[in-house]
Structure formats: C-alpha cells, structure tokens
Amino acid sequence: MPEFQTNTQGHLTIGGLDALELAKEYKTPLVVYDVAQIRQQYQAFQDAFIKENLDYAISYASKAFSAIAMYQLIKQLGGHIDVVSGGELFTAMQADFPMSKVSFHGNNKTYQELLLAVQNQVGAIILDNFYEIELLSQILQSTKKKIKVMLRVTPGISAHTHQYVQTGQEDSKFGFDIRSGQAEKALVQVLSNPQMQLIGLHAHIGSQILEVDGFELEIQKLMQLVSDWSQKYQYQPDILNLGGGFGISYTQADTPLTPATFIHAISQTVRTNAQKFNLKIPTIWIEPGRSIVGSAGYSLYTIGARKDVPNLRPYISVDGGMGDNIRPALYQAQYEAVLARAPLQEPQEEVRLAGRYCESGDILIDSLNLPVTHSGDIIAVLATGAYGYSMASNYNRVGRPAVVFVENQQSQIVIKRESYADLVRNDCFYHLKKDD
Numbered sequence: 001m002p003e004f005q006t007n008t009q010g011h012l013t014i015g016g017l018d019a020l021e022l023a024k025e026y027k028t029p030l031v032v033y034d035v036a037q038i039r040q041q042y043q044a045f046q047d048a049f050i051k052e053n054l055d056y057a058i059s060y061a062s063k064a065f066s067a068i069a070m071y072q073l074i075k076q077l078g079g080h081i082d083v084v085s086g087g088e089l090f091t092a093m094q095a096d097f098p099m100s101k102v103s104f105h106g107n108n109k110t111y112q113e114l115l116l117a118v119q120n121q122v123g124a125i126i127l128d129n130f131y132e133i134e135l136l137s138q139i140l141q142s143t144k145k146k147i148k149v150m151l152r153v154t155p156g157i158s159a160h161t162h163q164y165v166q167t168g169q170e171d172s173k174f175g176f177d178i179r180s181g182q183a184e185k186a187l188v189q190v191l192s193n194p195q196m197q198l199i200g201l202h203a204h205i206g207s208q209i210l211e212v213d214g215f216e217l218e219i220q221k222l223m224q225l226v227s228d229w230s231q232k233y234q235y236q237p238d239i240l241n242l243g244g245g246f247g248i249s250y251t252q253a254d255t256p257l258t259p260a261t262f263i264h265a266i267s268q269t270v271r272t273n274a275q276k277f278n279l280k281i282p283t284i285w286i287e288p289g290r291s292i293v294g295s296a297g298y299s300l301y302t303i304g305a306r307k308d309v310p311n312l313r314p315y316i317s318v319d320g321g322m323g324d325n326i327r328p329a330l331y332q333a334q335y336e337a338v339l340a341r342a343p344l345q346e347p348q349e350e351v352r353l354a355g356r357y358c359e360s361g362d363i364l365i366d367s368l369n370l371p372v373t374h375s376g377d378i379i380a381v382l383a384t385g386a387y388g389y390s391m392a393s394n395y396n397r398v399g400r401p402a403v404v405f406v407e408n409q410q411s412q413i414v415i416k417r418e419s420y421a422d423l424v425r426n427d428c429f430y431h432l433k434k435d436d
C-alpha cells in the first residue's frame with residue numbers, strides 16, 4: 001500500500017497539511033501534490049547516478065503531469081524534460097524552462113510543432129519515422145538552422161509489470177525497427193544531413209516496470225547496435241536514452257524497486273557491454289514520468305450518494321471519477337483509498353467506490369475496505385499523481401479539478417478548477433436558419 005502520513009487528530013496529511021482542511025479550502029474533487037515527495041524521487045535518481053559515477057540526464061516525461069508549476073519545479077531541480085506535443089512545449093516555454101534541456105517525442109509531430117521546436121532550439125528532437133526526417137529536413141532548409149536529434153529505435157523488447165517479452169520485431173507505432181534495417185537506413189539519412197547533429201539513440205520499453213531485466217536487455221541490444229554502427233560507419237553516439245517506465249506502488253500487489261536499484265543495474269550492464277564491445281561509456285539518459293510524480297499525488301473526493309443492494313457491495317459515489325482519473329476505466333488500474341478523517345481506523349465494510357459520470361464503467365475502486373462512512377466524508381485516493389490530471393477530460397461537461405502544490409506546510413493552487421464559464425469558452429452560437 002502506498003505510504004501516507006497522519007496528524008495527532010488521526011487525519012490524513014499531505015506534505016504536513018491536514019487533508020480535510022485542504023478539501024475545505026479548495027473544495028473537491030481536488031488533486032494535491034506533496035512537492036517534497038516529487039523532489040525526493042528526482043533526487044533519488046540523481047544520487048544514484050552520482051553514486052554510479054555515470055554521466056547522465058534525468059528527463060522528466062512530462063506527459064505524466066504537465067503544468068507550468070511542474071516545469072518550474074524541474075527547472076529548479078536542474079532536470080531535463082521530454083515533451084510530446086506543441087502544447088507541452090508551449091507550457092514549458094511559459095514556465096521559462098531552458099529549451100536546451102527539452103527533448104521532443106512523438107510518432108506524428110506536425111510541421112508546425114517541429115518548426116516551433118527548431119525556432120526555439122530544443123535540446124533534442126527524437127526522430128521517430130522517415131516522414132519526420134523529411135519534414136525536419138525541409139524545416140532546417142527553409143530556416144537555415146541546425147538541430148540536435150536522437151533516433152528512437154524499437155529494440156524488440158517490451159517490459160510489462162512482472163516480465164519482459166522479447167518480440168524480435170516490435171509491433172509498435174513508435175520508432176525505427178532495428179531488425180528489418182529501418183534504424184540503419186535512418187542513421188544513414190541523418191548522418192548525411194549536415195543540419196542534423198545525431199547525439200544519441202533512444203528506446204522505451206514499457207511502463208510500470210518492477211524488474212531490472214528489461215532494462216538490461218535493452219542496453220545489450222542498444223550497445224550491440226552501437227558496436228555494429230561504429231564499425232560500419234565510424235560513428236558512436238554520445239548518449240543512450242533508455243526511456244522511462246520505472247514502476248511505483250499503487251496497491252499492496254506492487255513491489256517497486258528503488259531508483260538506486262534500477263540505476264545500479266543499468267550502470268553495471270552499460271559497463272559490461274562497453275568492455276565487451278570496446279566502446280566508450282555513453283552518457284545515460286532516462287525519462288521517468290510516473291516514478292517522479294505518481295506517489296506524490298492524492299485525489300480528494302467528497303462522498304455523496306450511497307446505494308445498498310442486498311447481498312452486493314454498497315456503491316459509495318464521489319464527486320469525481322473517470323473525468324479526472326480515467327485509468328481504472330481504461331486500464332483496469334488498481335488504487336488504494338483511505339477515509340481522510342480516519343485513515344488508520346479498522347475497516348468495517350467492503351464497498352465499491354463509484355465515480356459521478358454517466359457510465360457504468362466509472363468505478364474508481366472495485367473493492368475497497370472502509371470504516372463506516374457518511375455523505376460529506378472526504379475520501380483520498382492514493383498515488384494518483386501520474387496520468388490522472390494529465391488524462392482528464394470534460395466528459396459530461398464536468399470541469400476538471402483544481403491542482404494544489406503543498407510544500408513546507410503551505411499550499412498553493414497551480415491549476416485552477418474549471419468553471420462552467422470555462423466549459424463553454426470555446427463554444428460558438430450557431431446562426432440558426434429561421435423557420436418560415
């Protein structure tokens with residue numbers, strides 16, 4: 001179960017503040033981040049790299065949670081970010097994030113997005129396909145600019161929670177396939193373009209990974225490739241970007257590894273393979289998203305209706321749901337939740353935590369043990385900081401919640417709650433034809 005703290009009254013606290021007070025002040029549904037936890041996670045990766053004596057970059061995968069305040073925080077920590085759209089890039093620009101520390105991902109970046117990236121001289125465009133190489137060359141020609149790039153390759157490994165599978169030729173929409181020779185063809189194209197500076201190779205093997213094996217295999221594959229290419233083309237990239245995917249604890253079933261364990265395994269494998277293939281030790285980049293913000297986020301909801309059906313679990317409905325956290329409905333993702341006024345109290349009953357949206361599948365937690373609850377009680381769903389708010393929608397024309405950062409026992413709104421007026425802001429009146 002994800003860890004949580006309580007105060008002397010026995011209430012849940014977030015970053016030292018009483019969750020009930022936060023709910024009262026900012027209303028619910030509310031997403032609250034404990035900023036100290038975000039910093040700790042980032043620093044744990046950083047400390048691990050320093051301990052392993054590797055050159056590194058920690059590039060926060062901002063799709064997990066993107067907001068001006070979040071980019072400000074990563075900037076302060078000295079980190080890099082990855083963005084996957086013009087919108088994320090624009091948000092980072094608003095935060096005055098250093099563009100040299102931005103890498104731009106995506107399997108279908110548009111001309112306009114690539115142009116924005118080139119004009120702002122992002123640190124790396126991570127090339128994903130031949131169409132993109134062509135678009136980017138056009139942009140570089142017309143702007144007469146140069147840009148750093150990496151090649152995203154599909155090494156034929158995908159890591160899933162408890163095992164990794166080696167699929168040979170990966171059936172994925174992302175990246176250049178290694179085995180069929182696409183990656184090599186891309187390399188030749190990029191090396192022959194003087195306006196593109198190829199700084200590294202990238203791969204990403206999956207999400208919520210709880211083992212080191214997938215990363216070890218990924219490194220072996222990438223370094224084998226680097227060795228082949230260095231012999232054939234006398235080219236060796238400086239950077240190996242291993243992507244993200246470091247798993248966290250959502251429920252008791254998850255046994256996450258520490259950043260230190262992951263980075264140690266990565267370091268060992270990199271060193272062994274550098275020796276084996278007689279290569280220099282590359283700079284290692286990682287792109288953690290979930291593991292930076294996931295555990296730091298809490299979703300606070302107010303209980304409304306209760307429905308008791310004989311011989312079935314009671315349905316306890318809250319004022320949010322799939323609009324602010326689509327993950328249970330979309331991936332059958334599991335979460336734990338606690339009653340904010342008494343998270344340590346013995347559970348009395350097993351309930352189903354339902355969302356407020358008009359869809360039967362809008363169930364946040366299928367089976368949850370809770371003390372006796374009442375309408376008006378605050379429920380906190382734990383570890384919702386990654387891919388919760390960032391995947392939120394306005395389904396049923398419900399506004400997205402507010403997001404609050406808590407640090408040093410102080411709270412601050414970082415994204416306002418959407419109002420009814422916000423919901424119709426982009427609607428335009430239709431000029432109806434008059435009936436005669």
Ligand code: LLP
Pocket residue numbers: 061064105204206207208243244245246287288289290291327386387
């Ligand atoms: N790098 C690349 C190239 C990625 O595609 C991703 C995630 C990451 C890094 C960050 O992975 P993380 O460390 O956060 O696992 N919406 C899904 C997750 C989608 C992940 C997509 N790519 C979810 O809610 O679980």
